[in-house]
Amino acid sequence: MEKALLSAVLEHVEQGILMVDADGRVAVCNQRAIDLLGLPPDLMRSNPLFEDVKRWQMEQGEFGTVTASLLRAIKYEGINVEILDYERQRPNGTVLEVRTNRLPNGGMVRTFTDITERKSAEAAIRRAATHDPLTGLANRALFQSRLEEALANAEASRSGVGLLLLDLDDFKDVNDTLGHAVGDLLLQETALRLSSLVRKNDTVARLGGDEFAVIFAEISQVSDASTRASAIVEALRAPFFHEGRELSVAASIGVAAFPEHHRAPVELMKDADIALYRAKEQGRGQTAVYTSAARAAMERRVTIAREVREGLAARQFRPGYQPRISLKTGRIAGFEALARWQHPAKGLLSPDYFGSVFAEHELSIALGEEVIRQAAANVRSWLDQGLECGLVAVNLSSADFSDPGLAVRILRMLEEAGVHPACFEVEVTETVFLGRRTATASSILNELHKAGVSIALDDFGTGFTSLTHLKQYPVDHIKIDQSFVQNLIDDRVDAAIVTAIVNLGHAMGLHTTAEGVETIEQAERLRKAGCDFAQGRLYAEPRSGAEVPRIIRSWSSDRRTSMG
Numbered sequence: 001m002e003k004a005l006l007s008a009v010l011e012h013v014e015q016g017i018l019m020v021d022a023d024g025r026v027a028v029c030n031q032r033a034i035d036l037l038g039l040p041p042d043l044m045r046s047n048p049l050f051e052d053v054k055r056w057q058m059e060q061g062e063f064g065t066v067t068a069s070l071l072r073a074i075k076y077e078g079i080n081v082e083i084l085d086y087e088r089q090r091p092n093g094t095v096l097e098v099r100t101n102r103l104p105n106g107g108m109v110r111t112f113t114d115i116t117e118r119k120s121a122e123a124a125i126r127r128a129a130t131h132d133p134l135t136g137l138a139n140r141a142l143f144q145s146r147l148e149e150a151l152a153n154a155e156a157s158r159s160g161v162g163l164l165l166l167d168l169d170d171f172k173d174v175n176d177t178l179g180h181a182v183g184d185l186l187l188q189e190t191a192l193r194l195s196s197l198v199r200k201n202d203t204v205a206r207l208g209g210d211e212f213a214v215i216f217a218e219i220s221q222v223s224d225a226s227t228r229a230s231a232i233v234e235a236l237r238a239p240f241f242h243e244g245r246e247l248s249v250a251a252s253i254g255v256a257a258f259p260e261h262h263r264a265p266v267e268l269m270k271d272a273d274i275a276l277y278r279a280k281e282q283g284r285g286q287t288a289v290y291t292s293a294a295r296a297a298m299e300r301r302v303t304i305a306r307e308v309r310e311g312l313a314a315r316q317f318r319p320g321y322q323p324r325i326s327l328k329t330g331r332i333a334g335f336e337a338l339a340r341w342q343h344p345a346k347g348l349l350s351p352d353y354f355g356s357v358f359a360e361h362e363l364s365i366a367l368g369e370e371v372i373r374q375a376a377a378n379v380r381s382w383l384d385q386g387l388e389c390g391l392v393a394v395n396l397s398s399a400d401f402s403d404p405g406l407a408v409r410i411l412r413m414l415e416e417a418g419v420h421p422a423c424f425e426v427e428v429t430e431t432v433f434l435g436r437r438t439a440t441a442s443s444i445l446n447e448l449h450k451a452g453v454s455i456a457l458d459d460f461g462t463g464f465t466s467l468t469h470l471k472q473y474p475v476d477h478i479k480i481d482q483s484f485v486q487n488l489i490d491d492r493v494d495a496a497i498v499t500a501i502v503n504l505g506h507a508m509g510l511h512t513t514a515e516g517v518e519t520i521e522q523a524e525r526l527r528k529a530g531c532d533f534a535q536g537r538l539y540a541e542p543r544s545g546a547e548v549p550r551i552i553r554s555w556s557s558d559r560r561t562s563m564g
Helices: 003-012 032-036 042-045 050-059 115-131 140-157 172-177 182-198 222-237 263-284 291-313 353-357 361-384 398-402 408-416 434-452 467-472 482-486 493-508 520-529 548-554
Strands: 015-021 026-029 065-076 079-087 095-102 108-114 160-168 205-208 213-220 240-242 245-247 249-258 285-289 317-326 330-342 345-349 389-396 424-428 454-462 477-480 511-512
Touching: 003 493, 015 032, 026 213, 026 389, 032 042, 079 222, 115 140, 140 160, 140 205, 140 213, 140 249, 140 263, 160 182, 160 222, 160 263, 160 493, 172 182, 172 245, 182 205, 182 213, 182 240, 213 222, 222 285, 249 263, 263 285, 263 291, 291 330, 291 353, 291 361, 317 361, 330 353, 330 361, 330 520, 330 548, 345 353, 345 361, 353 361, 361 389, 361 398, 361 424, 361 548, 389 454, 398 434, 408 424, 408 434, 434 454, 477 482, 477 493, 482 493, 493 511, 493 520
Parallel strands: 249 285, 330 389, 389 424, 424 454, 454 477, 477 511
Antiparallel strands: 015 026, 015 108, 065 079, 079 095, 095 108, 160 213, 160 249, 205 213, 240 245, 317 330, 330 345
């Protein structure tokens, strides 16, 4: 009765149980143990020797691999019991937790628990802590660990390590136009391509967003990493297709390496980040290798940015006004408000010194707002004095257009100063029409134009000039870049370009202004070509707002030389 009850209990437990008596024979083996160990039932019903059971497992290749073990001895109710715990992974992938209790009489009790699901869950938790869930690549934490390991190994073996920082150019455009689901597919495709281009001992990681990193272990020199970076750029350029739509990936890559560059992981990361910044400055789909000069330039930018913040807080920035002259009448037709910094130690500074901050959204917006607010106040003051100052133009950088509320802010500042929008002009370069800000820029410019603000396209004829921009956007005014004016007299090509731009402007009903006019000969040639306005050193250097009333009152239509 008791034996039957014991058998019934053993057959209904989740654990596999195998008991061996003092003679080494299997006294008890429930069905769960037979199933977990893959044993033949006929063999087990004959109470075989335990050694025969192990021999059968070895012959059948069913023994598996022991992955962890712990041996300890305890005393239970006065009896010394030796306990051995270990994990065994069978060839079919099942993971068993095995506990063996060795009894003083030579017998033993062994239990088997299937922990496959638990081990799988633990592995998933460990992987989630070290891998990016979207791409399956190493995450930032694992990347940092791998970088430290690679650098330590390279130092010991006198080899090198290449580090690449990579991000996708204009990735936000994909998310904004096609949706985040397509953006995620693009990131996954990028991860697959990167993984296919590295060796087994290299590491590809996604650090966040569209930023990736690659560690090349055991390279001989920095040129190895640079060559592979170029190969990655080319591989990513190949388009991939989603629902019949062709998508392309352009990536910028910064390259740093040990021992050519820094040994400390944090400094090597900074090196690669500086190189990535340089690559982006060069344009889409470029690679750049870190140099100490690039770090010095970056540190200088950081220093200037800090100084600019302090200067803004101290109200040290103010507009410098350069007059725009009508080539038909010789009279002042307006002014361009140019940012100037009255530095307490370095004197009056132009953007040649602090222009790098225009790439930083926060500072660019703050600086632009300061110039606009002061320019509006100056215009109100001049109008109150009964002076005709014409259109006053302010420059907007592409970074300013990161704020969708830019038009509202500008119009509010004009309203607070009591200046009608028709007294103002904003100058933009064609970079604002490129990339992910196109829609935002169009909306901002249309809102300003509708309110009466004039729109000028600056540096026309350089960079990414497209006639489409003149057609699609509310442009009133073209400013001819000074690079064409400089050699206007001696260079037939530059002269032809200037004439073509002027004729184009007239045909489209747009005003034209030539920048950088320095000689009477240049002014006369521009006048004969039909150019409407000119500005430059021939007429005046930028002057403070306090000096503008005197300039307006004293100006005469036959003025042709620079003011003293």
